[in-house]
Amino acid sequence: MDAVAREHxxxxxxxxxxxxxxxxRGDARAFRQLYDAVAPRLMAVxxxxxxDRQQAEDVVQETLIAAWRSGAEYDSRRSQAATWLIxxxxxxxxxxIRKHGRQRDxxxxxxxxxxxxxxxxxxxxxxxxxxxxVSDRLQTCFGEISRDQAGCIQLAYTEGLTLQEIAxxxxxxxxxxxxxxxxxxxxxxxxxxx
Amino acid sequence: xxxESAELVELLAQRYVVGTQRGHAxxxxxxxxxxxxxxxxxxSRWEERLTPLAWSLDPVEPSDLLWQRIARELDxxxxxxxxRRDSGxxxxxxxxxxxxxxxxxxxxxxxxxxxxxxxxxxxxxxxRIPEQVAVALVVSDAGDPLWLTRIGRDSGELAVxxxxxxxxxxxxxxxxxxxxxxxxxxxLGLLPQSGSVTIxxxxxxxxxxxxxxxxxxxxxxxxxxxxxxxxxxxxxTAALLAS
Numbered sequence: 001m002d003a004v005a006r007e008h009x010x011x012x013x014x015x016x017x018x019x020x021x022x023x024x025r026g027d028a029r030a031f032r033q034l035y036d037a038v039a040p041r042l043m044a045v046x047x048x049x050x051x052d053r054q055q056a057e058d059v060v061q062e063t064l065i066a067a068w069r070s071g072a073e074y075d076s077r078r079s080q081a082a083t084w085l086i087x088x089x090x091x092x093x094x095x096x097i098r099k100h101g102r103q104r105d106x107x108x109x110x111x112x113x114x115x116x117x118x119x120x121x122x123x124x125x126x127x128x129x130x131x132x133x134v135s136d137r138l139q140t141c142f143g144e145i146s147r148d149q150a151g152c153i154q155l156a157y158t159e160g161l162t163l164q165e166i167a168x169x170x171x172x173x174x175x176x177x178x179x180x181x182x183x184x185x186x187x188x189x190x191x192x193x194x
Numbered sequence: 195x196x197x198e199s200a201e202l203v204e205l206l207a208q209r210y211v212v213g214t215q216r217g218h219a220x221x222x223x224x225x226x227x228x229x230x231x232x233x234x235x236x237x238s239r240w241e242e243r244l245t246p247l248a249w250s251l252d253p254v255e256p257s258d259l260l261w262q263r264i265a266r267e268l269d270x271x272x273x274x275x276x277x278r279r280d281s282g283x284x285x286x287x288x289x290x291x292x293x294x295x296x297x298x299x300x301x302x303x304x305x306x307x308x309x310x311x312x313x314x315x316x317x318x319x320x321x322r323i324p325e326q327v328a329v330a331l332v333v334s335d336a337g338d339p340l341w342l343t344r345i346g347r348d349s350g351e352l353a354v355x356x357x358x359x360x361x362x363x364x365x366x367x368x369x370x371x372x373x374x375x376x377x378x379x380x381x382l383g384l385l386p387q388s389g390s391v392t393i394x395x396x397x398x399x400x401x402x403x404x405x406x407x408x409x410x411x412x413x414x415x416x417x418x419x420x421x422x423x424x425x426x427x428x429x430x431t432a433a434l435l436a437s
Binding site: 053064087 | 205208212213214216217241252257260261263267268270274
């Protein structure tokens with residue numbers, strides 16, 4: 001596991017791991033603690049992707065029920081609890097988007113935000129920093145890739161946009177978007193593995 | 195899909211995790227995920243690298259109803275010893291649960307596949323079998339039904355019927371397992387790749403089913419696993435429901 005991946009929830013990583021394992025063993029109290037710790041984070045992920053509170057809550061419900069039912073098998077040597085939970089949430093949200101479409105205007109919703117990320121509103125702007133919870137290393141690495149690359153990665157990963165949707169929103173050719181994401185991720189990988 | 199290059203594996207894993215791989219390509223890749231540990235490891239690495247981006251989003255408080263819904267679904271209001279594992283409202287409900295929990299496998303469940311044989315990489319826990327007949331519908335990752343199984347508790351017979359597009363595996367057999375509450379797999383027999391079969395369950399299988407609420411399907415050498423546990427990848431799980 002990348003060191004950077006371990007850092008980002010270092011403050012409560014062990015707690016989350018333990019809560020997840022206990023939940024899986026049927027400890028309802030631990031499960032409630034796990035819920036309190038992660039539900040708002042998972043809601044943020046699902047809501048950002050789906051832009052629909054009810055659908056987001058459905059996804060978080062499924063994720064946490066999966067945690068209750070499968071948490072006993074969780075092994076922190078293979079995956080962080082946060083990664084495990086976030087991944088379930090994201091894939092389920094992507095699944096919903098695929099099946100039912102998206103409850104948002106992908107052309108305009110959040111456009112100002114992303115233009116700010118990309119630095120298009122203000123050439124002097126360095127781009128919107130990542131939230132402070134993001135590990136220093138990942139933040140550093142994002143600083144080393146272009147704003148275009150970073151912005152596209154975030155649109156795809158945190159908002160669940162397709163290449164075509166990103167291209168439409170940014171008014172750039174799809175090939176360009178694809179290239180930005182691929183090169184950005186490659187650089188990111190090299191950076192975090194240093 | 196031929197996927198021999200490590201660089202290609204890396205690229206596809208990237209796209210899968212970021213989410214830009216969609217449609218049939220995504221489903222084909224998910225098939226590879228079930229089969230290849232190197233693909234699973236590549237996906238896990240990208241999940242770990244990028245999780246901070248999602249974890250760092252401004253938290254959004256769920257409504258109070260969310261916890262109530264979860265608690266009701268899991269019967270958390272009762273003591274653990276009296277807690278039902280699911281309401282078991284019907285076979286299609288089970289299919290939905292299996293589909294939802296496929297995400298566990300697709301998401302962070304890789305460690306389960308690599309940590310221990312047998313490769314029990316998915317898990318769905320539903321109610322024990324209180325009725326005379328229990329059914330389970332095995333569905334694909336896309337939610338399409340594959341096999342419908344019907345177990346007669348008194349007759350001791352397992353009837354299996356192919357109900358969808360089961361991928362032909364001429365060099366392998368699909369094997370059905372009961373997963374006991376303790377997580378121990380017990381073979382129920384080989385699944386047909388077309389048509390239907392009826393299998394007379396042995397005493398071990400019957401006993402396992404009394405303590406099981408989940409079936410699993412693994413891909414095994416012809417004739418089934420040479421060991422009393424799955425030796426190949428577990429491809430699907432299905433909730434066992436009272437009918």
